Structure formats: C-alpha cells, structure tokens
Amino acid sequence: MNFWHVLSILFLSGGLFFFATATLGLLRFPDFYTRLHATGKGDTLAVFLCLIGLAFYAGFSLSCLKIIFIAVFMFLAQPTATHAISRAAMKSGVTPWTKEDATK
Amino acid sequence: MIDFLYGIGFGLCFLVLVVLYRGIFGPGVYNRIAAVSAVGTKTLIILLIMGFIYNRVDMFIDISMVYALLNFVGTLAAAKYLEMEK
C-alpha cells in the first residue's frame, strides 16, 4: 500500500460519491431540465475522477496513458450529448417548471 | 485493494438498477434517453474495474474506449431522430 494506492482510493471514493448524488438528483428533481443538469454535470465529473483514480492504480505505463485518453474524451463528449438532448427537448416544446407549479 | 475495487463495482451496479427506474417510468421519451446515457457511463467504469480484477488491463481498456465512443454516437443519433416539431 504505497502512496499511489492511497491516492487512487481517495479519487475512486470521490467518484462514487458524485455518482450517488447524481443518481439521487435524477430520481428526485421535479422537472426534466433539472434532471438533465444533475445527470449531465454530476456524471461527467464522477467519470473523470474515477478514471484518474484508476490511472493512478495502474502505475506508470502505456495503460495509464490510454486511460487518460478515455478521460479526456469523456470530458469533451458527455456535455455535448447532454446539450443535444436538451436542445431536442426544447424544440419539441417541453416546458420548464416554474414556481406556480409548486403551489398547485 | 482488490476488495476495495469489488466494493466500488457492487456500488455502481446498484446505482445502475436505481437509474433504471427513471428509464422505465420516466414520463416522455427524453427522460429515457438521459437514463440510457447515464447507464452507459456507469458501465464504462464497471468494465475497467473488471479489467483490474482479472489482471488483464490491456484488453479491457480497448473495449471500454469503444463503448464510450458508441455511447456518444448513439445518444446523438437518438436525440436527433426522436425530435418532433411542436
């Protein structure tokens, strides 16, 4: 259990925490756009932290470099996919939730 | 360390089952697309953790990279196809 393993455990735990809160947001939020905020942002950060943690565990080798490539790709691609879903929903007329809906 | 990776893997599998609630009962189709994208993201990490447990990392990294690519292209295609005029 050297220094890199301890760092890897820290990053993986942080990643699991953000996954759990993003899932809780996906279940409990009242509207589609707020749920999309939760899963788009929370999942992206959680995947990035988990992949950096696994890259620390793999040691200094070719596998570490490939995992960093996957992390950079997910960091760029996941927000674009979220943007595409949100734009398609906006064009189809899904209306946002306002405060009047809460008092009904 | 391997036991810790087992714990993370089981936690992520439980989270996938929780997200499937939104995939089944989400009102409308866009909630379901968001749920499928979230399931794909968690599956990517589960595949990599399996690679570390079986001690064959080189094989599972290529598989998980392909899965990330196909998840991205699939979400874009679904969002474009299921878009309806008002």
Next chain:
Amino acid sequence: MIHNSTDVIIKTVARIFIPFIQLYALYVIMHGHYSPGGGFQGGVILGASLILLLITHGERVAMQRISENWITILFSLGVLIYAGIGTLCLFFGGNFLDYGVLAPLLHVSPAAARSLGILGVEIGVGIAVMSVMVSIFYNIARSGPYRNKGTTARRES
C-alpha cells in the same frame, strides 16, 4: 432527408472527433491478432465515424465527402481483397486461404507470410463492413416524410 444541424457546439465537437475515431479504428484493425479487435470491429467503428458526420452535418455535406458511387466501389473492393488473397493461395498450389505458400512471393519465412496474409484479409473485411454500414444508413436516410411525425414519441405533459 437528414437536415443540417444548426448548432455550433455539436458541429464543432463532431469535427474535432471524427479523425481521432478513424485513427482508433485503424488501430483496432491492425491489432486484431493480439488484443480484442480485428476486421469486423474496426469496420464498425469506421462506419460509426461516417454516421457521426452524416447526423451532424446533414446529408448534402456527407454525400459530397463520400458519394454513393464510391460506397459501391469500396464494398466490392473489400470483398475482392478478401477473395483475391484466398484465390492467390490457390494459384500457388495450396488450399484456399493457406497463406504459407505465399512465402516465396514475398521473400519472407512461411510464418511471417501467414501473419501478413491475415493482416491483408482483415483490411479487406474492414473496408467491406464500413461501406455496407454507410450504404444502409444512406438508404434509410432517404426514405420519406415520416421523420418529424414519430408515432411512438409522445410529448411530455
């Protein structure tokens, strides 16, 4: 008819990623004998990159890049490479796809001739799979006015 996407973000990100996806597909084809991959998987990833171009930039731009004539030529070329290497082995006295007998033609040992033969066959399969996927998608994209009136998609209330 698939229209152009009017959004700057999606078009720019797709334009950044398409060459890298194609480079990764070439890596998957070449390393088929050692890690998961080979001809079919690499061909699917190449096809996915061209489908990404089609759904983000629209049909007109994609057809300017690769027209239907080129797709027809490419899938015939892929099958020709595969069957051609097999028949070339027949001409030199071996069985069909028996790459060892090609060794005097390439001036290498029989083991290296087998490795090169497998690589050539995988490249042919990859080209054929890519062009068939793109051709099927072009065929689906041309069909009709039903695009915006989905019967299964319901609006959220």
